[in-house]
Amino acid sequence: MKVKLLAVTEQAEALIEYAARICYQSAGRSQADKRGKFLQALIAKGHESPLEHASATFHLAECSRAMTHQLVRHRLMSVSQQSQRYVSESGFAYVVPPSVAAADQEAYQQDMEAIRALYAKWKARGLRNEDARFVLPNSCQTELVITANFREFRHIFKVRCLPQAQSEIRQACGMMLKxxxxxxxHVFEDLLPLLAKSAPPQEG
Incomplete structure (x- = not known):
């Protein structure tokens, strides 16, 4: 999996503080060396709406559609994803779950080859990409660009970095959090303990 930070609000923490101090009419009390403490206090008391003024954009690639089906459920996020309607999946690349044991790798690969053959068969019979894709697995590799504000990213990380979350999305969110x-x-400091939980599991 590849995760790249494409863009982030410049001077994000200064912007968040500025917005928050408008709420309290305390702009004159802003001090750069105390900004971190101010932001952490905001988060601690649940006043996270000022975080919505800052955002980030990521490019995720070589990840499975099983993972992205989960990620796009976070509706306060803009998504542009590789299409299976306009892009042919002939010879598609795929993700192997880490739970597949080493002894089963060859069998898994054979199953993927069989699905590639099915896709090719239905394409040869005249189906367009948009209909031939019905036989494709969730393991198909995909890529997408996502944008969300900091408050939404905090929510995503809190949910998707937990041990009970699926392994691939834990890995993706752990990389984005870092x-x-x-x-x-100062906006994401309190979530760092989740990084230990989001570490990718050892392959079988």
């Missing part, structure tokens, strides 16, 4: 923390440390 990248956003580097850009806005």
């Amino acid at each position: 990248l956003l923390h580097a850009k806005a440390p």
